[in-house]
Amino acid sequence: MTSGKIRFKLYDQVSIMEKRDEISSFLKGLGSEKRTLYGGYLEDAYPEKFDRILKYTIRLVAAFDENELIGLAGIRKNFGKGLRKYFPIVRAYTVVRESHQGRGIGSELSRIREDSMRNVLAFHLSIILQDNTPMIKIVKKSGYYFIKETGGYVYHIKSLNPFLLPLTPFVVVVYRALFLIRSILRNHIL
Numbered sequence: 001m002t003s004g005k006i007r008f009k010l011y012d013q014v015s016i017m018e019k020r021d022e023i024s025s026f027l028k029g030l031g032s033e034k035r036t037l038y039g040g041y042l043e044d045a046y047p048e049k050f051d052r053i054l055k056y057t058i059r060l061v062a063a064f065d066e067n068e069l070i071g072l073a074g075i076r077k078n079f080g081k082g083l084r085k086y087f088p089i090v091r092a093y094t095v096v097r098e099s100h101q102g103r104g105i106g107s108e109l110s111r112i113r114e115d116s117m118r119n120v121l122a123f124h125l126s127i128i129l130q131d132n133t134p135m136i137k138i139v140k141k142s143g144y145y146f147i148k149e150t151g152g153y154v155y156h157i158k159s160l161n162p163f164l165l166p167l168t169p170f171v172v173v174v175y176r177a178l179f180l181i182r183s184i185l186r187n188h189i190l
């Protein structure tokens with residue numbers, strides 16, 4: 001681990017594609033960080049699954065120690081499934097190399113990513129493994145609305161654009177209702 005000053009850089013969709021090789025080798029070099037990254041959904045077939053996510057990533061913030069890439073925070077376009085068909089809901093991911101964790105880098109990556117999305121009319125749905133204390137702390141201090149803790153995951157939501165802020169409680173209610181309907185169906189029909 002180097003001890004230089006951490007530098008942050010924001011990329012748009014075009015420059016993300018140009019940096020693809022560097023990002024891919026960073027992801028391949030990750031170890032235990034993979035277990036909780038993106039809710040753990042990527043752990044198998046990794047990093048191939050990430051290639052698809054990268055393709056739909058609209059903003060990416062990278063953290064460098066000297067010239068070494070040590071962290072990433074991305075936000076990905078809507079895939080149009082489930083509730084996302086009706087609401088503009090995006091998903092995001094954040095990762096900091098283990099050697100650099102606990103120094104505020106993950107918080108700063110998330111903050112820069114959110115700032116870069118202020119002009120986009122969208123909600124960010126955050127799905128975090130319930131034992132991922134550092135990421136839950138980041139979300140809690142960043143003004144996210146708690147939706148539900150279920151199935152090992154904690155769900156939060158936040159409007160990225162200030163104009164959508166008044167709608168957020170409504171989206172929370174819709175999500176909670178959907179969770180309720182799903183659990184009723186599971187318990188009584190399946």
Ligand SMILES: CC(C)(COP(=O)(O)OP(=O)(O)OC[C@H]1O[C@@H](n2cnc3c(N)ncnc32)[C@H](O)[C@@H]1OP(=O)(O)O)[C@@H](O)C(=O)NCCC(=O)NCCS
Nearest residue numbers: 033036037038093094095096101102103104105106107134
């Ligand atoms: C989640 C992650 C990005 C956080 O990065 P980080 O640089 O360590 O985060 P920060 O240093 O900004 O810390 C964030 C908060 O968690 C706390 N924290 C950090 N490490 C912690 C630990 N091991 N246990 C408990 N709290 C911890 C910090 O004190 C801070 O809380 P505070 O704001 O109240 O002071 C990093 O742990 C990571 O890459 N994990 C693997 C991938 C992942 O799970 N990504 C999130 C889902 S996509």
